[in-house]
Amino acid sequence: MSAPAIEFHNVTKVYQRRFSSERVAALTDVSFEVAAGEVCAFLGPNGAGKTTSISILMGFLFADSGDVRVIGYEPGDVRAKEHIGFLPENFAFYKHLTAEELLRLHWALTGKGGPIVDGLITRLLIKVKLQGYEHLKIGKYSRGMIQRLGVAQALLGDPQLLVLDEPTSGLDPAGRKEVLDLLATLKSQGKTVFLSSHVLPEVEQICDRVVIIDRGHLVRAGQLGELLGSGNCVELTVDRLSADGEAIAAARGAAIERGRNQVRLVFDAALKREMAELLWSTGCDIISMNPVKGTLEELFLKLVSDYERVE
Amino acid sequence: MKVRAIALNTFGSLLRNKLIVLFLAGFVCVVLLMMTPMLAAKTIAGTMEAGQAEGMVLGIVSAIMSLVSGFGSLLAGWAAADVVSSEMKSGTILAIMARPVRRWEFLLGKYLGVQLLMVVYVLAMFALSYLLAWMGGEKIHSAAWTLLLYPLVRYAIYSAIATLLVTMMHPVVAFAIILVTSVAASILAPSSATRAILPEWLRAGLYAVLPSTGLLSEARFLAITQSALHSTSWTDHLTAIAYGLDYALVCFLLAAWSFHKRSLSRV
Numbered sequence: 059m060s061a062p063a064i065e066f067h068n069v070t071k072v073y074q075r076r077f078s079s080e081r082v083a084a085l086t087d088v089s090f091e092v093a094a095g096e097v098c099a100f101l102g103p104n105g106a107g108k109t110t111s112i113s114i115l116m117g118f119l120f121a122d123s124g125d126v127r128v129i130g131y132e133p134g135d136v137r138a139k140e141h142i143g144f145l146p147e148n149f150a151f152y153k154h155l156t157a158e159e160l161l162r163l164h165w166a167l168t169g170k171g172g173p174i175v176d177g178l179i180t181r182l183l184i185k186v187k188l189q190g191y192e193h194l195k196i197g198k199y200s201r202g203m204i205q206r207l208g209v210a211q212a213l214l215g216d217p218q219l220l221v222l223d224e225p226t227s228g229l230d231p232a233g234r235k236e237v238l239d240l241l242a243t244l245k246s247q248g249k250t251v252f253l254s255s256h257v258l259p260e261v262e263q264i265c266d267r268v269v270i271i272d273r274g275h276l277v278r279a280g281q282l283g284e285l286l287g288s289g290n291c292v293e294l295t296v297d298r299l300s301a302d303g304e305a306i307a308a309a310r311g312a313a314i315e316r317g318r319n320q321v322r323l324v325f326d327a328a329l330k331r332e333m334a335e336l337l338w339s340t341g342c343d344i345i346s347m348n349p350v351k352g353t354l355e356e357l358f359l360k361l362v363s364d365y366e367r368v369e
Numbered sequence: 370m371k372v373r374a375i376a377l378n379t380f381g382s383l384l385r386n387k388l389i390v391l392f393l394a395g396f397v398c399v400v401l402l403m404m405t406p407m408l409a410a411k412t413i414a415g416t417m418e419a420g421q422a423e424g425m426v427l428g429i430v431s432a433i434m435s436l437v438s439g440f441g442s443l444l445a446g447w448a449a450a451d452v453v454s455s456e457m458k459s460g461t462i463l464a465i466m467a468r469p470v471r472r473w474e475f476l477l478g479k480y481l482g483v484q485l486l487m488v489v490y491v492l493a494m495f496a497l498s499y500l501l502a503w504m505g506g507e508k509i510h511s512a513a514w515t516l517l518l519y520p521l522v523r524y525a526i527y528s529a530i531a532t533l534l535v536t537m538m539h540p541v542v543a544f545a546i547i548l549v550t551s552v553a554a555s556i557l558a559p560s561s562a563t564r565a566i567l568p569e570w571l572r573a574g575l576y577a578v579l580p581s582t583g584l585l586s587e588a589r590f591l592a593i594t595q596s597a598l599h600s601t602s603w604t605d606h607l608t609a610i611a612y613g614l615d616y617a618l619v620c621f622l623l624a625a626w627s628f629h630k631r632s633l634s635r636v
Contacts, residue, residue, distance in 0.1 A: 116467055118633040136469040144467035150459045152378065154385045166374035167468035211464060221467075 061130055063219050063250040064092040064115065069124035071110055071274075083274050084110040085121070090269045090279040092252055094218075097245045099265040099282075100254040101358055107274040108254045109147055112223050115252075116144055129219060140169065143217035145208045147224045147254075153197030157188055157207050160196060161214060168215040182210040187236060201228040209237060220244065222253040226260065238264055262354035270361055277365045285357055291350040292330045294323045296342040303340035307333065324350055371470050372478045379452050379482025386451075389486070392444055396437070400497060403433055407504035426505035434498050438520055438586070441490050442527045446547040449483045449528035450540040462633055473625040480532055480621060487524040491517055515606070522613035523585040527551070529620035530580060536627040554579040585613050 071085040085107045092098040102108050113119040114126055117134020131138035151160055161179045183189050186206040196204065205228045212220055225241075226234040234257065241251055242264050255261045268285055270277040278285060299307070299314070299321040307314055310333060312325035321342075325333060327349065334344060383389055410426050417425070453476070456462040466475060495516050502509045509516075527547060534543035557567070557576045567575070 113632075113634060116463075118463060118466065120630070120632070136471060139467065139469040142467065144464065146460060146463040146467070148460070149464055150461050151464065152382060152461060154382060155378075163374055163378055164464070164468060167371050167465065167470050169371060169469045208464075 061094070062091040062127075063094045063096070063129055064090075064098075064252055065125070065127040066090050066111070066115075067125040069111070069114065069121045069126060071107075071114060071119065071121050085114075085271075085274045087124070088271060088274070088276045089124075090276060092250060092267060092269075094250050095245075095248045096266045097241065097251040097264050098253070098267040098269060099258075099261045099354075100252060100269050100271075101258070101261075101354075102254075102271040102277075103362060105273075106271045108271065109223060110274075111271070112147075112221060112252075112254065115221060116142075136169075140215075141218040143212035143215065143220045145212040145220075145222045145225055147227065149204075149208050151196050151204065151207065151211075153195065155196055156193050157183060157196065157199075157210070158192040160207065161211060164211050164214050170215060178214075182213060185213070185240065186210045187233075202230060202233055205229055206233065206237075209240065217249070219250045219252065222251065224255060225253055226255060226257055234260060258355040258358055259353065265354075268354065268357075270358060272362050272365050275365070277361050282354070286352050286354065290327055290352075291324055292327045292347055293350045294325070294330070294333060294337070294347045295345040296321050296323070296337060297345060298342050299323075299337075300340050300342065303337050303342055306336045306340065320345055371468075372474050372481065375465070375470070375475060375478025376481035376485060379479050380485040383448055383452065383482065383486045386448075388447070388451075389444075392440065392490075395440070396493060396497070399433065399437060400500065403501055404504060407501055411504065411506040423507050426502060426507040427509070429505065430498055430501045430507075430509070433501060434494065435586070437494055437497065438523075441487065441494065441520060441524055442551060442582075443548070444490065445483065445487050445524035445528040446531040447544055448486055449480065449531035450535040450543045450547075452479045452483060453532065453535045454540040457633065466633055472629050476532065476536075476625055476628050477621075480528060483528045484521075484525060487521060487528070491520050491524070494520065518610065519585050522610055522617070523582045525617040526580050526582060526585075526613055526620070529617040529624065533620045533624035533627065536624050536631060550579050551582070554581045555583065557581075558583045580616060582613070585609055 067089050069085055069088045070083070073082045073084055074080065088107070088111065100108055100111070110119060114121050115128055115133055117132075117139075126133050128135075128138045129141055152163075155163065158179055161182065165178075179192065180189065183192055186209050188203060188206050188210065191199070191203065196207065199207065205225070209222075209225060212222065222241075226237050229237060238260050241253070244251055245264060245266075253261070253265075262282070265282055267280065268282050269279040296303075297320055299316070304314065307323050307325070310325055310329050312323045312333065315322040315324075323333070323337075330347065334347065338344065406429065407426075410429055413422075413425070456465070456479075462475075466472070495513070498516060499509055530550070531543055531547055534546055537543075554576065557572050557579065558581060
């Protein structure tokens, strides 16, 4: 097994204003790992400590205690940064540059040496749907265009690890889908992606691992499949439901939802055989039976509300 | 390569800065305003002896250039403070520092970008001094390199101090400190009339620590007439320039050290 791409061990960060005794704990004893090749969603409500964590990961801020490793190096180490593509939250670029000039500047900073590979800029701009705007000053870009350009600069230099802070922020639905498709492609290429986002249904489609933090504390971290669980409930769809059948289902705690031509029942997966036989005996036809998985959004809201209640 | 890319980008940003445009507008105004007195000096000089006329015209040129040059020091300090702080404030530094760039490389690129701006300023100043002397009907006899190198070294000092200060504090405070220290250094200079206000040991100590750029003033060469041109030996030149470069280097190294451990969050 390869070494984790990101390691956070017992990281604590406290902000303290100059000339003030006021202290704000941004992160408290946070630990998690992201394996190479995984897409990890880093989730949390506003003010949870996501951007602080990412800033520590990138070497912009320093943890007060704990150990952080990125691709095996300390945060900020140029050997690690050679393999990282980064998109900051609400990022800003030099307005006087064009997209092409900006990408050339970033290419020079990658330290790969020599002139930029022919066609690389064009390919990147096509990838983020900015072709035709390469000679327009960034100051004249819309928010969505800047975000797309940010994604393009993060992809420059073919990084192994992409750290993306709100990559779909400011994008319209079509733009969000394009970015998610792009991330799915990167995942298929074996890249590691660490992204924070508030658009959970979309993130759920591509991520392997989830790390949830709230108020600077780790709430849950793990594989998405494990966290969501599978097969805890089943959804049984029948063509009709008699009064007897409804009584049987209700007695076994099933949730019943009547549609125009069918009835949907959701109940504990352990009862699926018994329920199917009992309902069959009441004379209804079974149309389908499927396991029901929770959504990431439901899980997130539940974990965060549970955590806040405990706090 | 990385430092050069940052320096050129910084230079490009500075050339589009509104305050720089204001400085350049001021520069043009100085030329226009000084045309009348310089032409008047030329007329008066016709009634004087040659040496007297030359001294008068070059004295006026020197006074004007002292003013322009003083503005240059402020520009160097302000630009150096602004190029770092504006990156932090806008957040553009995050995308740059996510690249395999060391912090000192970033700071050096920013510093060199400011020096490029000051090269342009010094060249313009150099041209202005010759233009003013020509309008007064005289020639500047000083070696061109003194008029180019001395102000550059002086600006290198001020921008290095600003770079150091802005790694620790708000740019406005940094700029204010530069103003105060430059004024204090001129007050404490051995040639200053106000030097008696402090005990000699304190004055000498402060003078050694503060950026004492009196010796690096190119104006003293502008005022020199042809007959007095050889009064400065090469060792004096070397000492003055070495002092300036050393001061700038120490300030920059301190800035790099201070910047190494500071947060790069938006301020």
